[in-house]
Amino acid sequence: MNAAPRPAADPHPADDRRPAADPHPATDPLARERAHLAASRAALRAMREDVESLDIRDVTANWVNAEVLQGQIDERIKALADLAHTPLFFGRLDFLHAPGAEQAEGGEGEQFYIGRRHVHDADGDPMVIDWRAPVSQPFYRASKKDPMDVALRRRFGYTGGDLTAYEDEDLTDAAGAEQTSRLLQQEIERPRVGPMRDIVATIQPEQDEIVRGGLAGSVCVQGGPGTGKTAVGLHRVAYLLYAHRERLARTGTLVIGPNRSFLHYIEQVLPALGELEVRQATVDDLVAHVEVRGTDDAAAALVKGDARMAEVLRRALRSHVTPPTEAVVVVRGSRRWRVPAYELDDIVRELLERGMRYGAAREALPQRIAHAVLVQMERSGEAPDDRVQDAVARNAAVKAAVKAIWPQVDPAKLVHRLLSDADFLAAHAEGVLTAEEQKAVLWAKPARTPKSTKWSAADAVLIDEAADLVSRTHSLGHVVLDEAQDLSPMQYRAVGRRCTTGSVTVLGDLAQGTTPWATRSWAEALAHLGKDDAVVEELTAGFRVPRDVIAYASRLLPHIAPGLAPVTSVRENPGAFSVRPVASAADVVAACAEALRHEGSIGLIAADARVPALAEALAEAGMAYLSPGEETTADSRLTLVPASLAKGLEYDYVVLDEPAAVVDGEPDERTGLRRLYVALTRAVSGLTVCHASPLPPQLA
Structure with a gap:
């Protein structure tokens, strides 16, 4: 500045x-x-x-x-x-x-x-x-x-x-x-409460360089809490629409967020800048080929989200191609034209080797067979034209051969068979997935048909991959992908399919990855997106989180993301910050009452398992509270937030209950510390940390 x-x-x-x-x-x-x-x-x-x-x-x-x-x-x-x-x-x-x-x-x-x-x-x-x-x-x-x-x-x-x-x-x-x-x-x-607002009046030089980057180049923005990475991504979309309006009007733009609450939070930024045509969606919206009604355990979700599943799906799809064993005989008038099986086999092999999508190759097959017939016609002295070739391609014998050699495949049925048929999965996962991994993804009680299946979110991504193997996914001109650190490799591939001929702006923070498949490095994520050449930029100046709060939270960085530079707050006001021992939930409620003396919203963040007890303590004290996503009012400014839902939310003042319980609530310590890092960085003006148990040693 x-x-x-x-x-x-x-x-x-x-x-x-x-x-x-x-x-x-x-x-x-x-x-x-x-x-x-x-x-x-x-x-x-x-x-x-x-x-x-x-x-x-x-x-x-x-x-x-x-x-x-x-x-x-x-x-x-x-x-x-x-x-x-x-x-x-x-x-x-x-x-x-x-x-x-x-x-x-x-x-x-x-x-x-x-x-x-x-x-x-x-x-x-x-x-x-x-x-x-x-x-x-x-x-x-x-x-x-x-x-x-x-x-x-x-x-x-x-x-x-x-x-x-x-x-x-x-x-x-x-x-x-x-x-x-x-x-x-x-x-x-x-104060940053309410829906997200634009930062157009406060854009900094390093942010402006990212915002005004060219349309042709992809960029990945690593930014800690409060560095403005989301705002930078949205302003980049607005700038690109200004500089390349006609092109993007043809090809389209898309902003992808982690959930509906997040999209609701950011939805007013672009309209405030005069841009009304940008579509916003979640990854689940993009792959909504089936209704998601089921869930996966962590082991199954981890394997289904692995990029190796793309190879398993490719093999399974290609297994439907059957080598021809009989010749095709085309009757035209009094003449019979015979394409022998070995020539058909050469055509099929050539199509497979070209790596075409399954559906495109299936559409090309009858034309290739018809071309072979036309070559015979020309050798016999006839002079057929393109109309004759099209007519031969529509011949009943050719259609029957294509149906037998290269049948149509429904993506959902393909995934259903993979996850319900152990032998089919083993045949196409050999050398790709271990026996334990195959067992993890197989359904214990598979439904008889795809329509009756309780598909999970990870299953929907697999179906989207299969659909792209059959028919190319439409590509947009520019895609913004926010909170990217929590995507699985297969989800990255789903997003990458939407910008194969366009560019992407990736936004995220490796330190805030809390899924079992959280991104380990941006180079790996960009490879899954198909954007290996993207430039990685790091934002380290913090604008939202007070100085003392971000300094305290940054003690966790060496343990959760040792390669990242800590955020440096540019705010002159250090913010209200305290760590206090408590004896009971009543003391935590008292801390909330103290925070309510200030103006603005209050968030009580706690480990999911401790939320019911805190809810009871608040009720006994006669303190009304909201659930995440509910709008604060003058009479209801306190929100009780499970730690698992805290990501992306902001409150003027935060009371964080029992940090050790937040860490213990996750399957492993690394994920628990990342969850704690997220919870510690939700405060805009002040943070009070309450604990009865010893604090995690990483905060010492």
Whole structure:
């Protein structure tokens, strides 16, 4: 953060003594900026009214075109909405000279207001520049060492939607010391409760480099708690849509999150930036070929999620191809054309060796047989054309041969047979899975048909793999994959199929992996995605978690992710932090009551097994509480959170019950310590750790 306040223009708080409507606005910078904000909002309102007044009755040929065009107009109106409590612009750049040709809006000494979207006046002149435009880049990257031709950078402070303060940074003073912007620090430390908001006003240089990376390149962002990796991924999508709108409109974009609660938490970020067309889904949504009603134990899920299952499925699918034993005889008129079995076998072998998808090869087989017939026709003096070849490919004898040699395969039925037929699994898992692993994935009591099967989430991923082996999965232009550290190799492959011809932004933290198959290294994960060439970036500056809290949680890093650098909090406020011995659940309830004296939300996080006892203690004390996912209100600010559901959630204040129990609640110590690391880093303003048992030695 490279900003030093100018003494002549210190930040002016919301209750400053300057009048909101100065009778001489030319002499009052804050009044001038408020006037520009009012004029910009009026211009945005006029832009929206222009779209609303469009009459399409005479420009559409039919009702279908009218519906499509009206839908586009409605989306444009939504994109031009003026959010009352969201600042229309948050900064200003004063250039020394005219920007370059690629920034043609500018002139010498011109000022540019940087905001969430472009706003222009009635003459088409810009009043607010989109933060993604090239001319806006110096707002995030300019410094005294490299001012990027900027003379002055101004930041604005808001209360609600009202402009209440400003702060200037003179970038022409190369000898001056770099200082932290007070307004920037206030924005960073603003409580993070409620749905996730954009960080467009506080994007840092290292984040901006990732956000503005090219569409062709894939990137993996390793970031600890509170480093803004999710926000960076979402802003990257918004930037790519701005820079490559036509291409991505054709190929599509997708944001993948770990669960529905997480997607609900982030769903307002892109609309606030004017992007309404980005689809959001979970991995389970992507592979929803069957209804998931069952579960796997850890051993079965671990094997089903292993990338080796892809080879087992490939072998099982190819086993349906039967080498031909009889010739194909095609009758056309008075002539009979015979394709011998050995020639059919050569055709089948060639298709198999090409590595084509099963379905594509099956579609090619009748054309290859027909071509062999046409060669015989030409040798006999006939001159057949493509229509003859197509007719031969549709011949009943050819169809019968294709059905016998290369039958259709249903992906769900293939997986059903693999997991229910021990002999079939053994035949195709030989040399790939051990006998113990085969036993782990076999169903004890298989259903008779796929329709009656209680499929698990891991089974659905296997079916998706099989479906892709049969027919290619549609590829998108760009995919953002968040909380990636908890995906299995087979889930990575499922995501990778959705961006084979596009790029991907992977977001995650190896230290927060809590599944049995948690990612061990990003190189391994990127290989499963099919993006070995992706660049790995690491974010280590923390913006959400208070300094003392993240320092305490980072004691676990050498034990759970020894290769990772600890997060360094950039927040000036160290946050409220305490570790206190307790004698009973009543003492934990008392800690919650103490936390409720502060404003904001409170999270009581505990090992899953201890939740019922704590719920009873809260009830006895007459303290109402919510479950994870329920909205906090003025009367209900306390949420009781099982540790297994804490990932991705945030609370102003957290009371963490019995860290040792959180660790003991997992199948192994490493996973338990990672679960504890997640629980310790959910606090935005303060953390109280309560324990009756000794703390885990790793926290000493």
